[in-house]
Amino acid sequence: MKNTLIFTTYACFITAFFNLGAIGSLNLVLDSHKKRSKSENWATGYFLVLSACILLFSTLLKTSQPFEGILLINCQFILLVSYLNALTNFRVMVIVIVLDAMMFSFNIGIYSWWFIVPSITQIVLMAVSQRFFQPVNAYPAVTASIQTAMGCIFWLVTGTVIRLPNTLFIAMLVSYIFSTFISYGYLAILRTRHIRGMQDARNARVDPLTQAHNWLAFREDMERDFKNAETLSLITFDIDHFKQINDNYGHLTGNEALIHLVKCVQQTLKEVAGAATLYRTGGEEFTIILPGIDGQKAQKIAQRCHDDVSNLRIEDANNESLLLTISMGSTSRQKQDVTSSQFFQRADPIPLQFKAQRARSSYR
Numbered sequence: 001m002k003n004t005l006i007f008t009t010y011a012c013f014i015t016a017f018f019n020l021g022a023i024g025s026l027n028l029v030l031d032s033h034k035k036r037s038k039s040e041n042w043a044t045g046y047f048l049v050l051s052a053c054i055l056l057f058s059t060l061l062k063t064s065q066p067f068e069g070i071l072l073i074n075c076q077f078i079l080l081v082s083y084l085n086a087l088t089n090f091r092v093m094v095i096v097i098v099l100d101a102m103m104f105s106f107n108i109g110i111y112s113w114w115f116i117v118p119s120i121t122q123i124v125l126m127a128v129s130q131r132f133f134q135p136v137n138a139y140p141a142v143t144a145s146i147q148t149a150m151g152c153i154f155w156l157v158t159g160t161v162i163r164l165p166n167t168l169f170i171a172m173l174v175s176y177i178f179s180t181f182i183s184y185g186y187l188a189i190l191r192t193r194h195i196r197g198m199q200d201a202r203n204a205r206v207d208p209l210t211q212a213h214n215w216l217a218f219r220e221d222m223e224r225d226f227k228n229a230e231t232l233s234l235i236t237f238d239i240d241h242f243k244q245i246n247d248n249y250g251h252l253t254g255n256e257a258l259i260h261l262v263k264c265v266q267q268t269l270k271e272v273a274g275a276a277t278l279y280r281t282g283g284e285e286f287t288i289i290l291p292g293i294d295g296q297k298a299q300k301i302a303q304r305c306h307d308d309v310s311n312l313r314i315e316d317a318n319n320e321s322l323l324l325t326i327s328m329g330s331t332s333r334q335k336q337d338v339t340s341s342q343f344f345q346r347a348d349p350i351p352l353q354f355k356a357q358r359a360r361s362s363y364r
Contacts, residue, residue: 004167004171007167007170007171008171010171011171011174012179014071014075015074015178015179016179016182016183019078019079019182020182020183020186022075023183023187024190026043026083026086027086027187027190041092043086044087044092044095044096047083050079051080051100054073054075054076054079055076055104055107056107057069058073058076059107059108070164070168070172071172071175073104073172074175074176074179078151078179078183080097080100081122081147081150081151081180081183082180082187084097085184085187086187086191090126093123093126097122097123101116108162110161110162112161114157114160115157117153118150118153118154125146125149126146129142135191137188137191137192140184140188143184148177148180151176151180205217207280209259210259210280211259212266212279212280212286214279215279217279218281218287221277221279221289222289222340225291226339226340226343227340228291231292231293231294231332231333232289232291232292232332232333233290233295233330233332234289234298234330234331234332234347235288235290235301235302235329235330236285236288236329236347236348236350236351237285237302237326237328238286238326238327238351239258239261239324239326240326240327242254242283245322253322260314261286261309261324262278262280264308265288265305265309266278268301268304269288269301269305272300272301272304273293275290275292276289276290276291285351287347294332295330295332298330298331299330301330302328302329306328309324310324312324327351327352328350328351329351331346331347331350
């Protein structure tokens with residue numbers, strides 16, 4: 001009994017701290033790329049190499065130091081379960097589970113059909129988790145139950161096949177459950193911080209009132225598309241008589257007008273130009289970047305946006321309808337546009353030119 005308690009305490013200590021470090025490094029790899037699919041590919045490669053090294057050391061120690069050898073197997077399996085919870089692509093999950101099972105059998109030198117049982121269990125449980133219980137940190141009880149079930153089945157099968165002594169079996173199972181809970185909590189903290197970081201990054205690029213992209217986002221995206229897009233067009237527009245709207249109807253109604261305008265234009269762009277992005281580049285001034293779209297197509301898109309905005313009906317606090325009109329124009333990149341700033345400076349005054357010619361919204 002005393003040996004069992006010592007082995008279990010030691011196993012809990014080692015597996016917990018080992019997996020916290022491994023999960024932290026995996027999380028850094030997952031967050032190293034903007035595209036989640038690409039980061040998961042890199043992290044999967046890192047995980048497989050790390051797992052192979054752990055299992056190799058386990059094989060080398062199984063004769064001289066059997067407890068440490070079994071403990072490394074436990075560390076690797078806890079790392080597997082924790083990593084599966086960090087993945088979002090189910091196909092990658094299946095690949096990781098299959099490859100991990102193959103490496104495990106190869107390193108311990110035992111090939112048994114019984115090892116298929118834990119792998120199938122993991123695939124089924126992860127499929128259920130992916131389908132019904134996402135994100136995992138929102139369902140702690142379910143996730144804990146799934147992880148516990150994985151560990152119990154794995155160690156029941158492994159302990160039976162390799163004839164593990166009861167003392168080591170109890171130590172490995174208890175340390176697995178303990179370390180899995182610790183790892184899950186740590187992973188949940190990392191995921192929460194990651195989500196907050198993404199939200200903060202998004203808020204830095206988004207206008208809080210209208211949810212259109214802001215000036216900072218426009219400058220960054222404009223510079224990127226100017227360098228990378230073979231064809232590039234801009235649509236610039238602003239709301240006619242917006243100061244009068246604020247003066248006559250109040251600033252709350254003016255804000256509602258901006259919000260409804262952005263929703264309308266974004267919906268139109270979603271239907272006719274999926275690659276286009278709307279930016280609020282001034283108080284009532286807006287710009288649309290259209291990468292890969294020529295001038296003729298940009299004109300058609302602008303006309304559609306113009307027509308949809310003309311059909312908007314906005315009610316003020318007294319339930320009176322307010323009609324919005326906009327001055328709008330489009331242009332495409334020309335040879336004389338050496339920089340993105342020159343291109344925008346040429347496009348920016350187009351709505352003002354229309355305002356000088358017409359009293360209400362017009363289009364060229």
